[in-house]
Amino acid sequence: MKKKILLLAAMVVASSTTIDAQRKFPFFWKKKKAKTEQTTPAKKESEYDKLFKKKHEIAKGLITLHLLDGKVYFELPVDLINKDMLIGSTVTSISDNGNAVVGSKPTDLLHVVFTRNKTHVQLRQVNTDYITGNTQIDEALRKSTLGAILSNQKIQAYNNDSTAIVFDMSSVFLGDNKKMSPFDRNSIYGMYNRTENYQSDCSYISQIKAFKDNVSIKSCLSYTFSVSNSQGASLIKDRPFTAEMTRSIMLLKEKPYRPRMADYRIGVFFTGREQLGEGAKTTAPVYYANRWDIQPSDTAAYLRGEKVKPTKQIVFYIDNTFPEKWKPYLREGVTQWNELFEQIGFKDVVAAKDFPTDDPEFDPDNIKYSCVRYAPSSIENAMGPSWVDPRSGEILNASVYLYHNVI
Template identity: 45%
Template sequence: MKKWIVWCVLLVGVLSFPCTLEGAVREKKKRVPKEEKVELSEYDKLFKGKRYESAVGEFVAVHKMDGKLYIEYPLRLLGRELLLASTTTSSTDHTVCTNGFKENTPLHIRFTLKDGSIQLRKVNALYETESDKAEVRQAIRQNFNDPVIATYKILAYTPDSLAVVFEMTGIFLNEEPQLSPIPQESGVMRVTAAYTSNLSSIKEVKAFKDNMSVKSQLNYTYTVARDRLALVKDQPLTVEVTRTLLLLPEQKMKPRLSDSRIGTFLTIKRYLSESGEAIGKYSYANRWRLEPKDEEAYLSGELTEPVKPIVFYIDPLFPEAWKNPIREGVLKWNKAFEKIGFKNVMQVRDFPTDDRSFDPDNLKYSCIRYVPTAVANAMGPSWVDPSTGEILNASVLIYNDVIKMIRNWRFVQTAQVDPSVRGKELPVAILNESLSYVVSHEIGHCLGLMHNMAASAAYPVDSLRSASFTRKYGTTPSIMDYARFNYVAQPGDQGVKLTPPDFGVYDEFVIRWLYTSFETSATIWDEARTLEAWVDEKANDPMYRYGRQQVMGRYDPSALEEDLGDDPLKAGEYGIQNLKYILSRLNEWITDDPTAEYRRQLYDQMVSQYYRYIRNVMYNIGGVYLSDAKEDSRYKRHQSVSREIQKASVAWVLSQLKNSTWIDDPEVLRKLPLGMTPSVTLAETLGKQLFLLYKQVTLSASLSDDPYTVEEYLDDLYRDVWESAIQNRRLTTIDMILQSQSLAPLSEQVKTIGGKRVGLSLADIYCYGLDPTGMTDRYIGSLRAVEREESLTGFGSGYGWQRVLDTQAMEEAPAYYLEMLMKIKDLLESRMETFVGEDQPHYQAMLFAVKQVLGKQAQKN
């Protein structure tokens, strides 16, 4: 009975199970409500269902989506200072955009949060104070705050609410002019470009520990013009740029106050004191942050490695033969650092092949780049934290034709002594040595050193012919001078060193001054007093004198480019003797040259070198020696070149011009393309400059106790230039050119009598040196190239250039020029009947021109 009951129960259970299950399922369905729609966050809405490329670093996350750029910026970093830099990565016209170069100074910026938006502010780091008073610091904040240059709407907060997301596309394309890769000028060309937005785009994003980078392709139509002539007009230009947003250190480097007697690049500051005195101007010297790993060992005099070495990465695109000399040019500076207690400061590495994060155009990496462009040059710019002057990045750009420049220098300046440089190719050892020198000079800029154009004037000229002296000191106390190779050494001078030193005593001293590490407790003001005392000790030693590069106001003949020694007349004489020696053997030495192309290059360089020798002496005329010395120094702030040297220089220059026909070597010229003879070009160019030096002479005379006056200067010119008529000897072509050249400035000066002023631009005369009108001859082109090489190339103004001074108020030149015109008129009229042959038509033309200038006054006489 019990079994039956059990089986019945089981059977009922089995039969009823499917129904019960189905019912349960139905019941469950009844209980489940309709699916609720999940509300997406603003962050998810921004990215959900879209294709985008992201890069996430410890600093920021960056996203490229639908052609736009979105940044996730941490709230904790709001207010932190950053640099935003733009580097050209590639372009379709290398003559406009140089790969690896930053056309503009990086933007110094920070982000702030305001009313639900992110503000991009440009940091105003110009004003500083040492005061701890809240009132002083508040005054700076209120009066010199950071301006807002862009505002971005916050699109979302990240899910963890630790960062905000905003779109920042425009600044990585063409929104900010200071990030443009297009220069306003390229050499002597003017560049204009119009941005083509529909062809431009963001290509790639990367993010790292303390920076992010964005590669963009920018398109333009551009025009290149010279004067008013468009050489390229409305042509397409594509430039790929890499823009780096770099987080600056929160713990700032201790800055170093500058000293105007030491040539370093500067970060300019304005100083606000507690006392309310006038706001002062001072500056920090730009330098790398160099700190010893073991401070105790360093202070005890042991060689110590730095916490962070200075690393340069070398471009794999360089010709293989260049790489070792380039490395040597960098590593040589370790010798200077070892003298102040640091070892292995300078390091050179190849571009990493196994590090995907490496990018030579990222602001984090300092690189030596190869520029395969027909430019004979190299450069070494650097970029700093504007708050402290800490160098954060530097580049060395080496152009392809630097080898041609080296080869030409070595031939024109040293072939009289060194037979090994007389062929078409330099020996490997000399080429490597010279390339290493060029790189070392540019690395000096990267370390913060400016040009020191006064260095070579420390050496007596005849010492440059001494084997013992030159082997010890080279040709200059500073590799940062433009003192190339030893053009003073004469044939037969045995054992004379022909090259600059690896480093001079001046260079080593600047490295000591810039990079010596003091105890961390010392303030910048304590350090400044110690450093000032170091410079005081050297202040009377010419080997340590710093001379600013002269760009606009060119007054100091002891601080010139491309000169050697303390006497430009004597050095010029030696150099010209060597040029004559080399020129007379040019065809003998250069034989494997069927088109004479190589000889043409060398010959043009010789003409340019001859021009330099004469020009260097011309700076004596009206010259003023300049110095940033203290009152108790042997050097004066400004001191006129002596009357005797100025007078001798006028005679020397005119003698050279009158006897310059040796440069017109017929055996050489007949193998070259047709052109004007160089002596004619030189006489025209330098003669024009010579007659425009009256402003310098006026200034120099006003500063001297025994002046070389404008009256004496013009008398000397008159007697020398018109000597053919005074002595009644036959004219030469050079005589005719110089006499013709003398009348133009005379005419202009006479116009100023009565108050009409003529606008002469000394900047045009001395910065570029040559009249750009109608000069197409290759020799003039060569001379212009000389001037361009020596003009400012954007490295920074250092302690400022000597400005051009307006001497009009004290000028008496118009009266003396009128007197000279009257003397010329009287001379020609009195001698006209005695002039013979072709001389008489020339003198008649000159007399006619003089009378035209003098006008009615001359007609009455």
Template identity: 35%
Template sequence: MINKMINRVIIITFCLAGIGASYAQPHKEKSQSNTVATPADTAKKPAKVKVRPYKDVVTADAITTKGLITIHKIDDRYLFEIPYAIFNKDLLIMSRIAAASADMRIGRGGDGYAGDPIGGTIIQFEKGPANKLFIRKMSYSEYSKDSTQAMYASVKRNTMQPIVAAFPIAAYKPDSTAVVVDMTDYINSDNDLFYFGSAIQKQLLHIGNQQNDRSYVKYAHTFPTNVELRTIKTYAMAGTTMSGGFTMELNTSMVLLPEKPMKARMYDPRVGYFTTDYTDYDANPQGVKTASLINRWRLEPKPEDLEKYKRGELVEPQKPIVFYIDPTTPKKWIPYLIQGVNDWNAAFEQAGFKNAISARLAPTPEEDPSFDLEDARHSAIIYKPSTMSNASGPSIADPRTGEIIESHINWYHNVMKLIHNWYMIQCGAVDPRARKMEFDDDLMGQLIRFVSSHEVGHTLGLRHNFGASAMVPVEKLRDKAYVEANGHTPSIMDYARFNYVAQPEDHISEAGLFPRIGDYDKWAIEWGYKYYDEFKTPEEEVPFLNKLTIEKLKNKRLLFGTEIGTNDPRYQNEDLGENAMIASEYGIKNLKRILPQLIEWTKTPNEGYDNLKDMYTALNAQFDRYLVHVMKNIAGVYTTAKTSDQPGDVFERVPASRQREAMKFLDRNVFTTPIWMYNAEVLNRTGQSFMTITAERQEGVIQYLIGKYRMTRMIEAEASGDKDVYTITEFFKDLNYGIDKELYTHQPIDVYRRNLQKSYVENLISIIKPPAAMPYFGAADSPNGPPSQSDNAPLKSQSSDMSSVIKSQLHYQQKLIKADLPFVKDEMTRSHLLDLNDRITEALSVK
């Protein structure tokens, strides 16, 4: 997802110690009594029925289609003829919305569209006693593979798979190779196996009870390896003040998973892949280990090409990756979406495969009547007429191995507004094409291409790499030859949208402004997809891959920086360069160039100033991102994943000099009122308040800086005895000078600075006397999000130095105020200082 790591990758986890029931003996066709089993649980004693002859069940008027499961349609009944050959084998159930209702999206702008996944699990068919067919829901979240060991039997005994549905066998096939069951009532029911798999998901989409009289089976199609069910479902509306209901079309795919699973590859935190996780009881003989397999497509050389592959010749994989483009996509954008997919072939070539991935327009009904985008055999890019400004690339993985089975990339129509606003604000100073509200088709097409490539990267198993951009020296981002040859970040999986560091005088072209598939992406695909047939198990590969990774990571451009819960200032979204302070200063210089032009750039005939308001808001959001990038350096910790074979520390404090540099940046650009952002013409046309925007920004910066986490880190650093430490005493000295300059120089304090000083004092007070809740600072798509509760939680112990430090700062504020008051002549300044003094006195007097 390009706005938030959504990570909506659906991983169906389950346990390889599953029930290994043997096939039941074939039954000769004869009448027998049987207990009726319904999909729904019932406390009533089941009625007795008789198994009938095959010809009396599958009558001459049946419409029969053959495939993985032979389906007989008789009137409105669907009889499934399930062969013994697939009993006790894993089948993936995947359900999606095929046609949606707008009413279900109330308050849920990004969910409830055609193509959205709504459920997924693994099942097995099993012959039960008394002529019953059971469906077991499989879980492979716990693992013991060595059947010769006692642990295997113990895990198996404690991971029994639940029977989730049971059906009476209506008939046996005459050759005793299959059973026939009537699935109609189960398909028609509202069950969590075939449809919405989560009660929470139904609640979010306002889905109530199914209305049976308005729900029916549209069709059931069978193919060699899968079955596709299409149903019309009408639900009552729930959890909203609106009444009534809505109807949607749902697609359920039942796919036979490979009988010979793909050889898995163990996860390495130094290369960013999504994973399938399980508890392994064999890996550690004296404990339990959580193991992770990377999610990837099954790319293998054809048997006849294996020797060529080993010699280093490029070969085509046995089964290339194909994405179909939703035919409802606006035609002018289709070539760019296709190019965004095909761009990945350069990365796969580094892994030894040519023509490994492609995109094509989905066939029309005339070209292929059996083709369906919701068919789980097909991956697709789905166009969604949504107001959501986003795109996402979820995928479905085989939980036994991490093999990606299929993916539906979500392409929301309004993502074009998002990338338009980014590009105007980040590159409008250097690219004249960005200076209007409707970009030319070629420019928008290239922007779509980069977003397409990013989302395809997710479907290949790659996570965001927020560390890539930090591996580029800032001045290289202004070097035309360098940046046009290498790009402004080594990874398209970074959130490094465009080169905002480039200045007009650098004359950098589109090649140096846009993201592209870079060095890290090619390395990550090589690491995940290179085929090594000399290793028979994932565990055997680990030493080889570890040695390869250690050698490759000598190239800093191949670093992976996680997007999850890190305090490393190198691993941030929307940032550029190895020094956030220098990069942000360049970014601000461009914002200063853009702001005076916004009225002209956003002017639209016959319209008001909504565009101007949006773009001024976007400019402020970009400025806020720069501040977040800088602040994370203060009390930051570099975290570099390493194995014990690699030299150096995993955790290193940000150097004190870099933290001081960050504080000076904040003094220049935040504590000193950024009056350059005040533009009367813009504000008078949009009705926005510069004072409010400034106060909220300064409030947020203060909250971030004196959060519990950062102060604790500074105290710990000082206690470590290291010489290169930015102490909490020095931090507050710099902070006080930046905020209280007028108190040192005895100058009048203007309204912006008065607000800043009030905010500072109130936030100090809140630490020793915390309010019930505190707001947070940062752009909506900041990887940090709201501060953790620990940042703003009340102090739990008076033994903490933090309490002492904060009280000392409040006393110091009072000392500054009292020293300045005799010099104050401005009445508002005097009132302000007296007010602050009273607040501090009151706070310190409360026990």
């Protein structure tokens, strides 16, 4: 017991001595450094994040579109490189329908592919003028029909998982692009000599939309134009003109459907090609019939001779700006075609519907909708152009314009 008391007393003395020594000689005693916290180094900001740091409009779909500071950037998935696509232009609104009418498609479809090298992305127009079934000729043809470059844009960034390329496409949709012009040669002024001057300072990109199978860019384009007659007399001089254009980009099927050759005895529109033969055979013109891809929903019943519905109906949307008294006859004019489809074993192939007011995706100017449009114009006519897959003649979209004076 005495030993324990002595030991405890010694510890107290030692402790008090230590504390006293710290007070008298503080420089001999160093505090143990606090353990420093482990900090994670800040992640380096990517070029993608730098580019899109500012808040802006984004549309996600087949291609992700960014509308930033008046420019439209494409975020193109890498797996869409070298895929066949179509670009179509539709007039959305206009300041003078002597140059075109709302809903019209003044220029032909552009068959395009995107390609890339280390620094740039190219938009190329595909040349499908020739066809052949010979492997050696195919190789020669490939070298002779290199896609013409319509646009060559610098790669601005890759997205953060490197699955898509980002580049500026503003110049394609915001410029005097003759291949996507708003001026219709079938318009009133198109019958005369017309010259146009693009006004870049009065033009801008107004909207972007994206869907799973296509995207669209709406541009407000301004010009001045002049018109003269065949004798050179001036009819219009430097008149201001503005058109809002919707340009749609659609991905084509991986494998086009089998074409059907057109017969000159049957009045259909066609897609012309040149066939390269072998040996002594010369090139020969080939005409694909432009037609809808109508497939039976029940093949067995169809082969038994029963009338069946198609797997996909053809729908024409009727413009809601038509005079109300015209609409019943427009619907009848569209659906009468079912009488002819019934003769080849199909029923309810064609339908007429009003412009939907409860579908946020519906856009009559989008490439995937077929519409009957009203044109408040003095032209005494109607037109029915269509857009087709240039590889096969398959009709993808059809439009009908009824000018007011068709009555």
